Amino acid sequence: xxxxxxxxxxxxxxxxxxxxxxxxxxxxxxxxxxxxxxxxxxxxxxxxxxxxxxxxxxxxxxxxxxxxxxxxxxxxxxxxxxxxxxxxxxxxxxxxxxxxxxxxxxxxxxxxxxxxxxxxxxxxxxxxxxxxxxxxxxxxxxxxxxxxxxxxxxxxxxxxxxxxxxxxxxxxxxxxxxxxxxxxxxxxxxxxxxxxxxxxxxxxxxxxxxxxxxxxxxxxxxxxxxxxxxxxxxxxxxxxxxxxxxxxxxxxxxxxxxxxxxxxxxxxxxxxxxxxxxxxxxxxxxxxxxxxxxxxxxxxxxxxxxxxxxxxxxxxxxxxxxxxxxxxxxxxxxxxxxxxxxxxxxxxxxxxxxxxxxxxxxxxxxxxxxxxxxxxxxxxxxxxxxxxxxxxxxxxxxxxxxxxxxxxxxxxxxxxxxxxxxxxxxxxxxxxxxxxxxxxxxxxxxxxxxxxxxxxxxxxxxxxxxxxxxxxxxxxxxxxxxxxxxxxxxxxxxxxxxxxxxxxxxxxxxxxxxxxxxxxxxxxxxxxxxxxxxxxxxxxxxxxxxxxxxxxxxxxxxxxxxxxxxxxxxxxxxxxxxxxxxxxxxxxxxxxxxxxxxxxxxxxxxxxxxxxxxxxxxxxxxxxxxxxxxxxxxxxxxxxxxxxxxxxxxxxxxxxxxxxxxxxxxxx
Numbered sequence: 001x002x003x004x005x006x007x008x009x010x011x012x013x014x015x016x017x018x019x020x021x022x023x024x025x026x027x028x029x030x031x032x033x034x035x036x037x038x039x040x041x042x043x044x045x046x047x048x049x050x051x052x053x054x055x056x057x058x059x060x061x062x063x064x065x066x067x068x069x070x071x072x073x074x075x076x077x078x079x080x081x082x083x084x085x086x087x088x089x090x091x092x093x094x095x096x097x098x099x100x101x102x103x104x105x106x107x108x109x110x111x112x113x114x115x116x117x118x119x120x121x122x123x124x125x126x127x128x129x130x131x132x133x134x135x136x137x138x139x140x141x142x143x144x145x146x147x148x149x150x151x152x153x154x155x156x157x158x159x160x161x162x163x164x165x166x167x168x169x170x171x172x173x174x175x176x177x178x179x180x181x182x183x184x185x186x187x188x189x190x191x192x193x194x195x196x197x198x199x200x201x202x203x204x205x206x207x208x209x210x211x212x213x214x215x216x217x218x219x220x221x222x223x224x225x226x227x228x229x230x231x232x233x234x235x236x237x238x239x240x241x242x243x244x245x246x247x248x249x250x251x252x253x254x255x256x257x258x259x260x261x262x263x264x265x266x267x268x269x270x271x272x273x274x275x276x277x278x279x280x281x282x283x284x285x286x287x288x289x290x291x292x293x294x295x296x297x298x299x300x301x302x303x304x305x306x307x308x309x310x311x312x313x314x315x316x317x318x319x320x321x322x323x324x325x326x327x328x329x330x331x332x333x334x335x336x337x338x339x340x341x342x343x344x345x346x347x348x349x350x351x352x353x354x355x356x357x358x359x360x361x362x363x364x365x366x367x368x369x370x371x372x373x374x375x376x377x378x379x380x381x382x383x384x385x386x387x388x389x390x391x392x393x394x395x396x397x398x399x400x401x402x403x404x405x406x407x408x409x410x411x412x413x414x415x416x417x418x419x420x421x422x423x424x425x426x427x428x429x430x431x432x433x434x435x436x437x438x439x440x441x442x443x444x445x446x447x448x449x450x451x452x453x454x455x456x457x458x459x460x461x462x463x464x465x466x467x468x469x470x471x472x473x474x475x476x477x478x479x480x481x482x483x484x485x486x487x488x489x490x491x492x493x494x495x496x497x498x499x500x501x502x503x504x505x506x507x508x509x510x511x512x513x514x515x516x517x518x519x520x521x522x523x524x525x526x527x528x529x530x531x532x533x534x535x536x537x538x539x540x541x542x543x544x545x546x547x548x549x550x551x552x553x554x555x556x557x558x559x560x561x562x563x564x565x566x567x568x569x570x571x572x573x574x575x576x577x578x579x580x581x582x583x584x585x586x587x588x589x590x591x592x593x594x595x596x597x598x599x600x601x602x603x604x605x606x607x608x609x610x611x612x613x614x615x616x617x618x619x620x621x622x623x624x625x626x627x628x629x630x631x632x633x634x635x636x637x638x639x640x641x642x643x644x645x646x647x648x649x650x651x652x653x654x655x656x657x658x659x660x661x662x663x664x665x666x667x668x
Contacts (some may be wrong), residue, residue, distance in 0.1 A: 012265075051075065051150030053087065057135070057143045061086045062107070063240045065145070074129075074152050076122030087148070090129070103133060110135045110143045116153070128157040167418050180204045180280040184216065186240045188272040192216040193277075201235035204261070204282060206254030215338070225258060232263070239265045239276045248283065250264035253460070259284040310356040310602075314631035314652035315559050317356065321349040322565035325656050326572075353653050370408050370507075372530060373462055375439055376400045378414050386422050386437075393432035394425075401440045407460050408530040413503045420500050421464040427522060428468025438463040442526065458529040459509075465522040471515040479513070547660035551597035551667055556586045556613065557629070558605045569656045570663070583608040590617050591630075596624060598667055603630035614647075627666050629654070 031168075051071035055062040063084045072078050082089070091100065099117045100142060106113030112134050119129045130153045136145040174181055175198070183196040194216050202209045205223055212218060224232045228249035238245040246264040253259065266277040324346035330341065379398060387396050425435045429507075442459040471479065480501040504511045508528055515521035553575050554643040557563035563579055570577045578593065580586035583605060590596060599617060614626050631652040652661045 016302065051148075051152075053082070053148045054136075055087065055146050057107075057110075057145050062146065071150060074127070074150055074541050075119070077638050081122070090119040092118070092124075092126060094118050094126065095120075106133060107146060116157075127152055127154045129153070140366075149601075154200075162243075164190075169210050174198050178203075178282070181278070182276075182278045184239075184276040184278070185270075186274040186276060190240055192240075193235075193520070198515035201280075204280065205251065206257075215250070223251045225252055235263055235265070239267055239278075240274060242267050242269065242274055260287040266323065283636065306513060311631035313352065313356045313650075315562050317353050317653040319347050319565050320559040321346060321353065321653050321655065322569060324349060326565075326568060329656075332519075349653075370410050372406050372408055373411055373414070374404060374406055375414065375462060375527070376404050378411055379418065379437060379439070382415050382418055386418060388434055389419065389422055390426045392430055395434040397434060397436045399436060399438040404439050404443075405458065405460055405529045407507075407527045409507050409527065410503075413507075416462075417503055417525070419463075420497065423462060424497065425468060425521070427468055428470075433467035433520075436463075436465045436468075438465070441592040443531075459526040460529060462527065463522060465520065467520045470517040470519050471521055472512070472517055476513055476515065480511075484503075500576060547664055548574045549667065550574050550576065552593070552595060553576065553598045553600055553663070554578050554580065554586060554593070554596045555601070556580045556583070556601040556605070556610075558582055558602060562602075569659050572656070573663075575663070582606070583613050586613060587616060596621060598625045598627060598663065600627045600629060603628050625666050627662060 042409040044238060046068055048068065049070055051074045052066075053064055054066040056065050063086060064082045065084075067077075067079055067082055071082075077089070095118050099115050102115055103113055103117075105613050112132070114130075114132045116131050117131055118124050118126050132149045132151075133151075134147055135143040136147055138144050177198075178200060179198075180201045180203075181196075182194070182201070185193045185195050187193070194213050196214050199209060199211060201207075201212050205212065207218075220229060220232050222237065231247055231249050234243050235247045235249075244266050246262065246263045248260060250258050250260055260283045260359065261649055262281045262283045263274050263278060263282075268277070280317075297498040324342055327342050328346065338613050347390070380399060383398065384398075390396055410512040422435065422437075429435070440461045440463070442461045460608040479497050504525055504527075510526045512524045513521065514524065553570055555563060555566055555570070557566060557579075558581060560581065563581065567577045569578055578589055578596075580589055584607070586601070599614065601613055605613075608616075610628050610630075614624075617624055626647050627649055628649045628651060646665055649660065650659065654662075
């Protein structure tokens with residue numbers, strides 16, 4: 001029995017031993033597995049590109065107990081350098097204290113933390129560290145360590161900084177451009193969305209940028225001028241269809257001002273959507289300049305036509321007026337019943353002469369008889385005439401500046417300006433009102449006032465204002481055109497304001513009209529001031545008392561009627577007149593004539609102009625005295641400005657006395 005018990009005991013112990021061995025084998029296997037995992041984790045930590053550092057959470061200064069090679073590579077610190085040290089050695093002058101406090105707070109609270117912080121390497125160079133810190137807990141949940149994982153994102157931060165710098169430069173460039181730049185997304189179903197509007201959109205339109213950004217439709221429905229919305233809509237449709245497009249239209253600013261813009265759009269496809277990149281430019285000044293250029297070209301064309309017509313009229317009027325003078329001076333007509341009819345013809349021809357003068361003034365082909373004058377004196381001398389023009393139901397007021405500076409102009413032209421403006425003002429006040437003429441000295445820096453800048457810095461301003469019915473915008477746009485009138489048939493020629501315009505331009509001045517319907521009209525004219533001490537009056541020629549003579553005059557005129565009446569005028573005054581119908585005759589006569597005291601020649605003839613004739617004749621008679629006659633001298637003056645110096649000129653049509661005075665001026 002005892003032996004059996006002993007065997008059983010041995011078997012039990014053997015079983016226990018075997019079980020223990022199995023348990024030990026399991027433990028060894030588990031140990032080996034744990035060791036394998038630990039070795040794997042260690043190799044992973046050693047191999048990772050991220051820096052890893054572990055600190056002891058149970059020591060007050062949280063010293064480093066481990067760092068991997070990547071940490072040393074990133075920071076330059078070896079494990080010997082950092083072991084037992086606090087990680088604050090990575091901080092430097094530009095490390096953000098707020099981020100450091102965030103890390104400290106996470107450690108105190110034993111929580112995870114992820115930050116981006118600027119750290120410093122051992123050599124002092126900075127780097128950007130994307131740092132993640134996590135607590136390590138034991139089986140009881142107590143924090144024993146903190147592990148920090150570093151990711152060097154310096155290159156990424158530099159790229160981001162470069163992108164931000166580029167974006168800022170781009171924004172500055174965009175902001176420096178006066179044009180409005182926009183980017184619009186157009187979806188497949190044609191829904192438009194604003195992706196970007198430059199700040200100049202607000203400058204251009206006067207509307208807040210937030211209002212413009214909120215709704216793409218605000219631009220076409222509220223800003224685009226109603227008359228141009230169809231054009232803008234066509235532009236939007238082409239862009240939505242993927243077609244680059246450019247157009248011009250008007251927009252209405254928030255303050256009510258209407259301006260012209262050019263809208264240029266370029267498209268790119270992004271998936272099913274269309275991106276529109278556009279530029280809106282203010283072209284108001286360009287449009288205004290183009291309009292002025294067209295107006296100038298039109299005025300020049302009409303002016304040339306008017307000048308040509310006036311020239312032909314002048315030849316006819318020279319004959320008509322001259323014949324009337326001769327008939328009225330003839331003994332036969334002194335008591336003839338036809339005398340009154342002849343007088344009426346003469347009066348009619350005088351009116352026609354005034355009309356041709358207006359045409360020539362407008363076309364700038366009538367040479368001004370300029371002299372130094374005071375505008376106040378011209379107004380004072382002409383005031384009674386102006387008062388008779390306006391009538392008794394209109395209050396005539398003048399406000400003339402004392403010590404008004406002098407200008408250089410033709411007094412008769414200034415009178416024409418005053419008369420035309422006063423007549424216009426009178427006609428604008430059929431029920432009466434007030435008419436005010438004002439003069440002033442205008443001083444302007446760099447030659448500029450509210451008007452366009454000119455070479456001279458000082459001006460005399462003439463203002464004619466009325467309290468009449470005013471002028472609408474459409475009429476203002478055309479009022480200086482020749483033959484344009486709003487008056488009834490027979491009440492106006494349409495040359496009044498065009499004549500004013502021509503005179504002002506001829507005197508290097510400026511004219512501006514200010515008017516609104518029902519609020520009257522004001523014309524402002526600026527004329528450049530002249531330095532009296534440096535100016536030479538053009539009216540310095542003396543007038544001889546004896547208008548007769550016996551000198552020999554060569555008269556060259558291709559118009560037979562004009563030549564005949566001029567010959568009669570001269571012979572009646574006692575002169576010996578030799579006629580030539582063309583240049584060739586004149587050259588032949590000059591070769592044969594013993595002496596010619598004066599050459600009177602037309603400026604424009606078929607085969608040679610008057611200046612060229614003078615050049616030929618001066619070869620045989622260098623001291624030959626010359627008097628030019630013409631109906632449109634400025635065309636030739638512009639082409640031969642060197643040749644005209646010192647050569648007197650007589651305008652057609654002319655009277656017998658005017659011709660006689662001019663002849664004696666030249667001969668004496």
